[in-house]
Amino acid sequence: MKRALCTAGILSVITFQTSCMQIETVEAWDRGYLAEDTMQWETDARSARLKGHVYTSKEASTGGAGAAGGGCGCN
Amino acid sequence: MGGPATLVITPPEDRGTTAASLVSAVESRLATLERRYSRYLADSLVSTINRAAGGGDFTRLDPESEALLEIADQLWQSSGGLFDITSGVLRKAWRFDAAKAPVDLSQLETLQKKVGWDKVERTSEGVYLPIKGMEIDLGGLVKEYAADCAVRLLRDQGVTSGLIELAGDVATIGCQPSGVPWRVGIRAPQGGEPLGGIALSNAAAATSGNYARTLRFEGRTYGHLLNPQTGWPVEGPTSVTVIGENCLSAGAVSTIACLQSSEAAEAWLSEAGLPWLMIGPDAGCSGPLASERGLTRP
Amino acid sequence: MNPLRSNSAFLRSLTRTLATLPAYQAAATLADAPPAFTEVGVRYSHYSEDDIDASSVIFGATSRYDIDITQLWIEAPIGASWSVALDVQNDYQTGASPWFVGTDQNGEPGVIMSGASIQDNRVEVGVATRYFWADGNAGLNVSRSDEDDYEALSMAFDASWNTAGNTRTWTTSVSNSRDKVNPTQGVIPVFVSDEALDTQSGYFGVSQILSRTAIVRVGLNYTYSDGYLSDPYKLNDQRPQSHERIALSTGYRHFLIDANASIQFDYRYYADSWGVDSHTVELGWAQHFERTTLTPYFRYYSQREADFFEVVADLTEPHFADDYRLSSYGAMTLGARWAINLGDWTFELEGERYWSDANWGLYDGDSAPALVDFWRGTMAIIWRFD
Numbered sequence: 028m029k030r031a032l033c034t035a036g037i038l039s040v041i042t043f044q045t046s047c048m049q050i051e052t053v054e055a056w057d058r059g060y061l062a063e064d065t066m067q068w069e070t071d072a073r074s075a076r077l078k079g080h081v082y083t084s085k086e087a088s089t090g091g092a093g094a095a096g097g098g099c100g101c102n
Numbered sequence: 103m104g105g106p107a108t109l110v111i112t113p114p115e116d117r118g119t120t121a122a123s124l125v126s127a128v129e130s131r132l133a134t135l136e137r138r139y140s141r142y143l144a145d146s147l148v149s150t151i152n153r154a155a156g157g158g159d160f161t162r163l164d165p166e167s168e169a170l171l172e173i174a175d176q177l178w179q180s181s182g183g184l185f186d187i188t189s190g191v192l193r194k195a196w197r198f199d200a201a202k203a204p205v206d207l208s209q210l211e212t213l214q215k216k217v218g219w220d221k222v223e224r225t226s227e228g229v230y231l232p233i234k235g236m237e238i239d240l241g242g243l244v245k246e247y248a249a250d251c252a253v254r255l256l257r258d259q260g261v262t263s264g265l266i267e268l269a270g271d272v273a274t275i276g277c278q279p280s281g282v283p284w285r286v287g288i289r290a291p292q293g294g295e296p297l298g299g300i301a302l303s304n305a306a307a308a309t310s311g312n313y314a315r316t317l318r319f320e321g322r323t324y325g326h327l328l329n330p331q332t333g334w335p336v337e338g339p340t341s342v343t344v345i346g347e348n349c350l351s352a353g354a355v356s357t358i359a360c361l362q363s364s365e366a367a368e369a370w371l372s373e374a375g376l377p378w379l380m381i382g383p384d385a386g387c388s389g390p391l392a393s394e395r396g397l398t399r400p
Numbered sequence: 401m402n403p404l405r406s407n408s409a410f411l412r413s414l415t416r417t418l419a420t421l422p423a424y425q426a427a428a429t430l431a432d433a434p435p436a437f438t439e440v441g442v443r444y445s446h447y448s449e450d451d452i453d454a455s456s457v458i459f460g461a462t463s464r465y466d467i468d469i470t471q472l473w474i475e476a477p478i479g480a481s482w483s484v485a486l487d488v489q490n491d492y493q494t495g496a497s498p499w500f501v502g503t504d505q506n507g508e509p510g511v512i513m514s515g516a517s518i519q520d521n522r523v524e525v526g527v528a529t530r531y532f533w534a535d536g537n538a539g540l541n542v543s544r545s546d547e548d549d550y551e552a553l554s555m556a557f558d559a560s561w562n563t564a565g566n567t568r569t570w571t572t573s574v575s576n577s578r579d580k581v582n583p584t585q586g587v588i589p590v591f592v593s594d595e596a597l598d599t600q601s602g603y604f605g606v607s608q609i610l611s612r613t614a615i616v617r618v619g620l621n622y623t624y625s626d627g628y629l630s631d632p633y634k635l636n637d638q639r640p641q642s643h644e645r646i647a648l649s650t651g652y653r654h655f656l657i658d659a660n661a662s663i664q665f666d667y668r669y670y671a672d673s674w675g676v677d678s679h680t681v682e683l684g685w686a687q688h689f690e691r692t693t694l695t696p697y698f699r700y701y702s703q704r705e706a707d708f709f710e711v712v713a714d715l716t717e718p719h720f721a722d723d724y725r726l727s728s729y730g731a732m733t734l735g736a737r738w739a740i741n742l743g744d745w746t747f748e749l750e751g752e753r754y755w756s757d758a759n760w761g762l763y764d765g766d767s768a769p770a771l772v773d774f775w776r777g778t779m780a781i782i783w784r785f786d
Contacts, residue, residue: 050567050608050609050610050611051610051611051612052565052567053567053609053611053612058609058612060612060613060655060657061609061612061613061615061655063655063662063688064693065653065655065661065662065664065686065688065693065695066615066653066655066662067653068607068617068651068653070686070695070737070739071748071780073441073443073471073473073487074443074748074750074778074780077443077445077469077471077778081447081776082701085725085754085772085774086678086701086703086725086731087672087674087676087678087703087706087725087726088645088647088668088670088676088678088680088701088703089623089645089647089670090601090603090621090623090645090646090647090649090668090670091621091647091649091666091668165420166421169417169418169420169421172417172420173414173417173418176413176414176417177414180410180413180414247421247423250423250424251423253423254422254423254424305404345404346404346411347404347405348418348424350414350418350424351411351414351415351418354410354414355410355411373408373410374406374408374410374411375406375407375408375411376403376404376406376411377403377404
C-alpha cells in the first residue's frame with residue numbers, strides 16, 4: 028500500500044511538472060539545437076545498450092526508455 | 103521596387119547549391135514580383151488595373167494578388183482609412199520629385215475625388231476602379247512581401263544563415279555564420295552615425311519614414327506621406343522602426359504608425375505589441391527599442 | 401511568449417490573411433527518413449570489478465570479474481524508406497564470483513567465493529530493419545545470444561510517430577525473449593540442468609518539444625518473466641517462478657546556447673513483484689568544443705532489497721537469496737565521454753567508475769558483504785559514408 032502511494036505520488040509529480048512546462052511552437056527550420064547529438068535521448072543507441080546491459084547485470088532493476096531486449100545469463 | 107538591395111547568404115553545406123545559384127534564384131523571384139506589381143511597367147498587373155479605371159471591366163486576379171489586396175484592405179480598416187493604396191494620385195498635387203513649383207493645390211479637390219479605397223470594387227470577377235484616373239499603388243506592400251518571399255525561397259533551399267535588405271527593410275534567417283545574431287543599425291534621419299543596433303535572428307525589421315523625400319512649402323518642410331482623407335502631408339513621426347516575425351507584418355505596423363500624429367502613433371505602436379522605436383519630429387526617441395538602447399527624449 | 405508574435409487584434413487578423421500566401425506558410429514538415437549514410441562501427445569495452453575485501457571473504461579467491469566486450473555493427477539505408485542493421489557482440493568473461501554467504505567463527509557474514517576463475521564467452525548476433533514514413537518509423541529486431549550455458553532468442557518491435565506539428569513523438573515497443581539455461585558443471589557444483597524462462601516486455605512513452613532548446617519525455621515499461629529465474633551458480637538461491645516489473649522513466653534535455661552545452665537529465669523509478677524498488681538519477685553536461693564534445697556525467701542509484709533476500713540466506717523460507725544484487729544499497733557513478741568528429745570518422749572514449757555501499761541507499765537493509773565496485777573503459781571508431 029505504501030509503495031503504491033509512493034508510485035502514485037511520483038507519477039503525479041512528473042505529470043504535473045511536464046504539463047506545467049511552457050510549450051512554445053518551434054518552426055521546422057528552427058530545430059537546429061534540438062537536432063544536436065547531445066540533445067538526443069541517447070547519444071548512440073548501441074553505447075546506451077552497453078551501459079544499460081552493465082547496470083542490469085549488476086543491479087536488480089531493468090527497463091528504462093525501451094522494452095527489455097535480448098537475454099543473457101546475467102540475471 | 104526601385105530601391106537598393108543587399109543579400110548575404112551562407113549556402114547549406116550538404117546540398118551542393120552555390121551562393122551564386124541562390125542569389126540568382128532570389129533575383130529572379132524579385133524580378134517576377136517587380137514585373138507583376140510595379141506601376142512603372144506598362145504591362146504589369148497594377149498598370150493594367152489602373153488603365154482599366156472607369157472603363158467598366160473588372161481585372162481578373164490570381165490568388166497572390168488577391169491576397170495582397172486583401173491585406174491592403176485590412177490595413178485600410180485597421181488604420182481608420184489612413185493607409186490607402188489609392189492615395190498615390192495625390193502626388194500630382196504634391197510633387198516631391200519636381201524641382202520647381204512642387205505644390206499645386208488647385209488640383210487637390212479634383213484629385214481627392216479619385217482617392218478612396220472604399221470606392222474600389224472587389225468581387226469574384228476581380229478588381230475594378232470605378233473612377234477614371236483612379237490608381238492603386240502596391241509598391242510599399244510588395245517591397246516587404248518580396249523580402250519575405252526571398253527568405254522563404256532561401257529556407258526551402260536549406261539556407262540556415264542569411265540576411266536580405268530591400269531599401270531599408272531587413273529580414274534574416276538564423277544567425278551570422280559565426281553564430282552571433284545579425285546586427286542591423288538604426289538609421290538616424292539626418293544621416294551620419296546610426297543611433298543604435300538591433301540584433302536579429304529569424305526576425306525582420308521594417309522602417310517607415312517620412313524623411314527620405316521632403317519639400318518645402320510656405321515656410322514648412324513636409325514629408326512625402328500623405329493623408330488620404332485631408333489630401334495634405336502627414337504631420338507625424340519622422341521615422342518608426344518595428345521588429346516582427348516577417349517584413350510585411352513589421353512594415354504594416356510601422357507604416358500605419360507613420361501616417362498618424364506622434365501621440366496617436368505611440369498609442370498604435372504600444373497596442374500592436376511588437377518591439378518598436380519612434381523618432382519624433384523633435385528628433386526625440388521613444389519606444390521599447392529606444393529605452394533598451396538608452397536613446398531618450400531630448 | 402515569443403516577443404515577435406503579438407496577441408494584438410491587428411496582428412492576429414493580419415497573420416490570418418498572410419497565412420493564405422505560401423511565403424508565410426510553415427515549411428513542409430520534414431518526413432521521417434532513414435539515415436543518409438551507411439555506418440560501420442566497432443566498440444571495445446573493458447569492465448573490471450575491484451577485488452573483494454579480504455576481510456569479507458571466508459574462503460576463496462578475492463579477484464572478481466573482468467569482462468571484454470566487443471561490438472561490431474553495420475547499418476545502412478535501403479531505398480528511400482528502409483534501413484537495415486547487423487550487430488555482433490562478443491563478451492569474454494573471466495573471474496570468480498560469490499558462491500554463497502556464510503558466517504565466520506565470530507558469527508559475522510562472509511563470502512565463500514567460487515573456486516578457480518571461470519572463462520565464459522558469449523556471442524550475440526542481431527538483425528534489425530526499420531521502415532520510415534512521413535510521420536514516423538517502425539522497426540523489427542531479432543537477435544540470438546549463445547554461450548556455453550545459456551541460449552536466448554529474442555524479438556522486438558517498436559514504432560514511433562509524430563503529432564502536433566512534429567513537436568510530440570509517441571513511442572511504443574514490445575519484445576519477447578525465450579531463454580534456455582544449461583549450467584556447466586565445473587568450478588561450482590550446480591544442481592539444475594535444462595531450464596527455460598520467457599520474458600515479455602512492453603513500453604509506451606511520449607516525448608514533447610518544449611522550445612527550440614528543450615525537450616522532455618515520460619514513459620512506462622512493463623516486463624513479465626516466468627520460468628527458471630534463480631541463479632544456478634549460487635548455492636543458496638531459490639527465486640519465485642514469476643517476476644513482474646514496472647519502470648517509470650522521465651527525461652529532460654536542454655541546450656544552453658551561451659554555454660554551447662546540453663544539460664541531460666534522466667530519472668527512473670522501478671518496482672517489481674519481488675519487493676525491489678529503486679530510484680535512478682542520471683545527470684550529464686555535454687560540452688561542445690570546435691570538433692569535440694566532452695560529457696562528464698554522474699549517476700545515483702538506490703535499491704530496496706528483495707522480500708526474500710537475507711545477507712545469509714534463510715533456507716527455511718519458500719524463496720531465498722543471498723545475492724548482493726538483491727540487497728539494499730546505493731551506488732554512484734562518475735564518468736565521462738569524449739568524442740571527436742573528423743569528416744567521415746568519429747572516435748569516442750568513455751570511462752566510468754562505480755562505487756556501491758549499503759549506507760548510500762535511501763532504504764534500510766542489511767549490508768551484503770559482496771557489494772561490488774568497478775570501472776569500465778570504452779573506445780569506439782565509427783565510419784560513416786554514402
